[in-house]
Amino acid sequence: MITKKNLLLYGTAFILGIYFLFLGLTKAKGFFAPLVTAIILSLVVLPLSQLMEKKMKRPVAAILNSLLLFAISIGLMALVSFQIRSFAEDWPEIKKTMQPKIEQFKNFALEHTPLDEEDIKEAKNESSKAPSNTSDKITKFMSGLSSFLANYLLTFVYVFFLLNYRDVFKGFFLRIFPDKRRDTVKTIITKSAKVAPQYLLGKLILMGLLAVLYSIGLGISGVDNFILVSVIAAVLTLIPYVGNIIGFTMAVAFGFLSSGDTTVLIGIALTFTITQFVESYVLQPYVVGERVDVHPFFVIVSVILGNMVWGVIGMILAIPVMGIITVVLLNINELKPFGILFSKKEFSE
Template sequence: MVPYFYIRCMAINYLNQTLRILALFVLVFAILFFGRTVLIALTFGAVLAMLLLPVCQWLQRKGVSNGLASTLSVVALLVLVGAVITLLQYQLSGLVEDLSKIEERVGELVAGLKSYVKQHFGISHQEQQKIIKEQQGSGMGKVAGIVTGLLGSMAGIMVDAILVLVYTFLFIFFRGHFKQFLLRLFKPENRETTREVLQNAGKVTQSYLGGLGLMIVMLWVMYGIGFTIAGVKNALFFAVLCGILELVPFAGNITGTSITVLMALAQSGDTKVVIGVIITYGLVQLIQTYLLEPLVVGDRLNINPLFTILIIVIGEAVWGIPGMVLAVPLLGIFKIICDNAEPLHDIGFLIGPPKEKKGEEGNFLTRLFKKSK
């Protein structure tokens, strides 16, 4: 009777603890979803502050005051972003000059598509044109709404960008104050562990984002060389685009390459150029997967690939594209917290990579296809 009562109490206690954890996760995701208007810019500011912190600390070691060092760190970020935008704008101006040729080529592709539809589905050119006009007529209101929404989105992006810069500066400038506040939330005997968690979270974020930035620059170079050899016009623009889209894991590089293939078809229609773009993409992905990621980025976040994909999907569902960009570094920070908080050790173990035997370290794909001994 006593063992039965004891087991029942243990089961109820475990169930209550599980329900509390699930309720906490539901509450957190509800706050993230309904508070996304405020939290997205705030989170970007915090992550960028972690990234720029070494720059600020280096300036302070050179004798620069905290306020000026924080300002110069944000200015350095602005200069870097401005340089990339200027480069894209320069390449985009050349792309705009070819718009008439691209439009002509698109017209040829559309004419070929109409002929294909006529031959295989028996719909004449006149009927196709009538259907297109009907769709255009019924969609004029939608187009006007889309344009209005796009202008509103651009204005919102500008406001969010300014907010992110302000948040970044304030997080860097008041970092000591915020750190003391977090330490005061815990008991004195736990403050050393908390300080270690904060330090490790900052290091992991800096390491991951710094390595990712260096890898993107290398991708710019490789894509630029490959697209130029393939004969893509404005190759540098598409190389930079493919590299920047790498910020969105998994989907970004495929999207950038698909855009490049479509534009290559619209510009020249030469099959050799398209094949060259696809070959470039394949070679770059091989180099990125087996060389750049292990050496430059590495397993900085120490996360299981399953949960990397899962958190990206969740991030997109909660915050959209910004969520996909922020999801992986935030999961890395969460894992550090789990590894140092005893009640969350099991969750940290779950989202971490499997423990490898000696001599089995290396790239995930290499281990995946490696023969078992």
């Protein structure tokens, strides 16, 4: 029988364990983030790799799939960098166009708020100060860049080894558990391997539909390079919730800031509002649907935790990782109550 003292002890130990688990994951981001990313990517291309292995040797298929993922990632980064460069080239014209709007906003603030000219001047002077050293900025940037490139390339090396030696890893998991658990472990491995591909397939279909909807709305609104902006905004939905905000901000930058036309801003706002409504209540349930069995509440919780632990990459990985965890919990009798808690399926007695 569990006494109040034991319950308090177990509860305290559980909370401390969770705290130190997430603290350790945060500190070890440089090791675990590329590894977990590689595991998810490996599961995504696993069906393609298995298909290719019927025509060629496994190491060759593993290398080709690693290079395919590398090429896709380079293409996405090139797409984003092209749009950023275009924005930078248009920045002088944007500043000129927005100057009257800024003056109107300034006059409105002076007339309808307690602010005065001195407050605005002080705020401008504070924002123009540069307290940090340029050399420190360059050093910090180069350090961050080198770390990113190392982890970025290491991810695709991991993908190759995970695909090529997957039987070794599978055999390891089957042998560390008792024979009576072997069937359960096989079921968990099989179901877990399907979570990431199913989630990505649903997301790709969803992004394609969103790109079309964004293109129609932004094109009518008069946004420059509306097709490219729409594609990037759709791809950014890989980052749950935050990606939509970034996409909207980018559309405003290339639409309203470039033209200064208020009707363009209204068109952008309507486009994103209507599209997000369609995504949340029509596309998301029917396109992504049952591909990842995680309750919406725990989707939000996992995304927040992912951001706290690993930042943007943590937010992207949060949903497929949570889906795999739910599969594991649902197939272990002792932990099934937690699986039922995280799952969006209704369970009856």
